[in-house]
Amino acid sequence: MKKYLRVWWKMSSMSLMAQISHPLGSVGFLLGKIVRIAFFFAFIIAIFGHIKNLAGYSLSETALFFLTFNIVDISAQILFRGIYSARRAVSEGDFDFYLIQPCSALFRLSMTTFDFLDAITLLPVLVMTGQILERFSSPGFFVHCLLYFFLTFNAVLIASSFHILVAGLAVRTQELENTIWIYRDIMFMGRFPSDVYGPLFQLFLTFVLPIAVMTSFPVRAFLGLLSPQWIAYAFTLAGLLFGLSLWFWKTSVRQYTSSSS
Amino acid sequence: MRKYWRAYQISIQETLQRRSSLLMDRVGGLAVMLSLYYFWKTLLSGRPSFLGYSYSQMLTYIFGMNILRSFALTGRGWELVGEISSGKISSYLVRPLNYHGYALSLDLSKKTIHLFAALIEVGALLMLFHPPFYLPQSALSGLAFLAALVLASLLFFFLEFLVSSLAFWTSESGGPLFFFELCVQFAAGAFFPLDVLPRLIQKGLSFSPFPYLVFLPINIYLGRVGEGQMLRDLLMAGLWTAVFAAISLVVWRKGLASYSAEGG
Numbered sequence: 001m002k003k004y005l006r007v008w009w010k011m012s013s014m015s016l017m018a019q020i021s022h023p024l025g026s027v028g029f030l031l032g033k034i035v036r037i038a039f040f041f042a043f044i045i046a047i048f049g050h051i052k053n054l055a056g057y058s059l060s061e062t063a064l065f066f067l068t069f070n071i072v073d074i075s076a077q078i079l080f081r082g083i084y085s086a087r088r089a090v091s092e093g094d095f096d097f098y099l100i101q102p103c104s105a106l107f108r109l110s111m112t113t114f115d116f117l118d119a120i121t122l123l124p125v126l127v128m129t130g131q132i133l134e135r136f137s138s139p140g141f142f143v144h145c146l147l148y149f150f151l152t153f154n155a156v157l158i159a160s161s162f163h164i165l166v167a168g169l170a171v172r173t174q175e176l177e178n179t180i181w182i183y184r185d186i187m188f189m190g191r192f193p194s195d196v197y198g199p200l201f202q203l204f205l206t207f208v209l210p211i212a213v214m215t216s217f218p219v220r221a222f223l224g225l226l227s228p229q230w231i232a233y234a235f236t237l238a239g240l241l242f243g244l245s246l247w248f249w250k251t252s253v254r255q256y257t258s259s260s261s
Numbered sequence: 262m263r264k265y266w267r268a269y270q271i272s273i274q275e276t277l278q279r280r281s282s283l284l285m286d287r288v289g290g291l292a293v294m295l296s297l298y299y300f301w302k303t304l305l306s307g308r309p310s311f312l313g314y315s316y317s318q319m320l321t322y323i324f325g326m327n328i329l330r331s332f333a334l335t336g337r338g339w340e341l342v343g344e345i346s347s348g349k350i351s352s353y354l355v356r357p358l359n360y361h362g363y364a365l366s367l368d369l370s371k372k373t374i375h376l377f378a379a380l381i382e383v384g385a386l387l388m389l390f391h392p393p394f395y396l397p398q399s400a401l402s403g404l405a406f407l408a409a410l411v412l413a414s415l416l417f418f419f420l421e422f423l424v425s426s427l428a429f430w431t432s433e434s435g436g437p438l439f440f441f442e443l444c445v446q447f448a449a450g451a452f453f454p455l456d457v458l459p460r461l462i463q464k465g466l467s468f469s470p471f472p473y474l475v476f477l478p479i480n481i482y483l484g485r486v487g488e489g490q491m492l493r494d495l496l497m498a499g500l501w502t503a504v505f506a507a508i509s510l511v512v513w514r515k516g517l518a519s520y521s522a523e524g525g
Contacts, residue, residue, distance in 0.1 A: 022432075022433045022436075022491070023433075024431055024434075024436055024437065025432075025433030025434075025435055025436035025437075026433075026436060027436060028433070028435070028436020028437040028439055028440045029435075029436045029439050029440070031440045032439040032440040032442075032443045032444075035440065035443050035444055035447070036443050036447075039443075039447040039452075040452075041454070042458065042462075043453055043457060043458075044458060045456050046457045047457060048302070049459075050311065050312065050457075051304065051311075054303065054304060055303050156419040178281045178282060178284070178285040181285050181289070182284075182285055182288045182289075185285070185288050185289035185292045185293075186288065186292050188289070188292045188293055188296055189295065189296045191291055191296065191301075192296060192300050194298050195303075196299050196303045197299045198299065201295075201299065233394070
């Protein structure tokens with residue numbers, strides 16, 4: 001564990017130095033990320049200037065759905081930014097060096113880049129989420145908060161599974177660099193409560209592409225709208241997906257024959 | 262003119278060859294369209310209208326938005342930044358062609374493919390969900406929409422060209438381009454109609470070129486703009502395009518003057 005912390009610290013410091021040495025680029029990317037969140041937030045607030053609820057949810061509740069989506073999305077990016085360049089690492093031969101280093105190749109690949117800009121973006125999102133959660137002081141508040149926390153963590157685990165699957169694909173095929181962006185694009189649907197989508201589409205977002213499990217379940221559990229069966233489903237799904245992604249990663253690495261040097 | 266036509270044709274073939282990139286772009290657009298379609302459908306259920314948009318007008322705005330994003334807001338900014346930063350642009354500068362004309366040909370080829378893809382997507386959704394679709398109430402609205410579409414496309418081309426030209430002076434122009442692209446999408450109304458925003462923000466945006474990219478063309482199509490206003494809007498869009506074409510040409514020339522490359 002200590003070894004991994006040391007590797008993480010080293011890689012993160014190098015990423016930070018790289019970002020500081022490109023101030024204009026870093027500020028541009030940071031402002032872009034903040035603007036994206038701010039505009040959507042302004043949109044939600046502006047909409048509620050004209051309506052009282054959306055699919056039965058109030059402004060605070062809808063904002064909580066949006067913020068939860070951001071927590072899951074940004075956390076996955078912080079943890080797995082390196083996966084975005086997995087194909088390049090494989091085709092240029094860097095991955096061969098990761099394999100001979102005395103730490104997990106997946107960890108090494110993921111931590112190649114630690115995006116401090118995402119970490120900075122996450123801070124205001126967490127603060128706003130805390131402020132909104134505080135407004136719902138009701139009986140069972142503590143239990144609901146715990147459920148929200150664990151289901152959000154569960155969502156990050158599902159997002160991690162998708163990233164590991166994509167990394168496995170990159171190692172196997174050296175081609176699928178776009179897969180991660182397709183995942184990111186589809187995640188756009190998580191910005192709104194899943195109740196907004198029709199019943200059939202909701203089923204799709206719950207069982208096929210579990211975006212609803214990732215972004216809507218934590219909030220619904222917090223609001224006391226999620227049954228124990230669905231909570232159990234969310235945890236089981238995350239466990240299965242995470243197990244599957246690790247198995248896929250291991251078999252991909254086992255079949256890897258080096259594509260460059 | 263023939264060489265630009267050839268560049269257009271070759272670029273179409275190249276874009277169609279990189280099917281995974283095209284698929285990625287389209288999946289992104291489709292996800293945005295589906296999300297916003299359901300969002301507005303839910304919001305408008307039980308309401309005859311919202312901010313003056315009828316149910317059919319709002320859903321048509323979403324479909325129109327997908328088409329405008331695909332045609333007007335599709336560009337080659339990142340490619341241009343890459344070409345300048347890597348020095349690849351040198352090989353174009355020694356060729357007997359005007360780089361702006363060449364870039365416009367490539368831009369148009371990308372827009373053509375994305376426009377067709379967007380039309381197919383919208384057609385598929387119309388067949389699948391049978392939502393009410395608003396058709397222009399007069400031939401004038403339809404023609405004015407087409408004119409606004411062309412102007413929006415040119416305006417975005419020059420705006421993006423201008424921001425990408427930063428690459429002549431810094432290797433960090435990716436950040437500003439990322440910021441620009443995100444701001445444009447929101448300020449142009451490519452996620453939601455600008456009428457939703459508070460009046461002060463709407464007023465501020467009306468002094469910028471951004472609403473002429475998506476919001477105004479769709480509003481012209483939806484017949485929400487009177488004939489006199491329509492003409493004024495088209496003139497303003499033309500004026501903004503001319504202003505940014507001039508600025509981008511000046512900046513380009515200054516950039517070329519400061520550009521240097523080694524090797525080959």
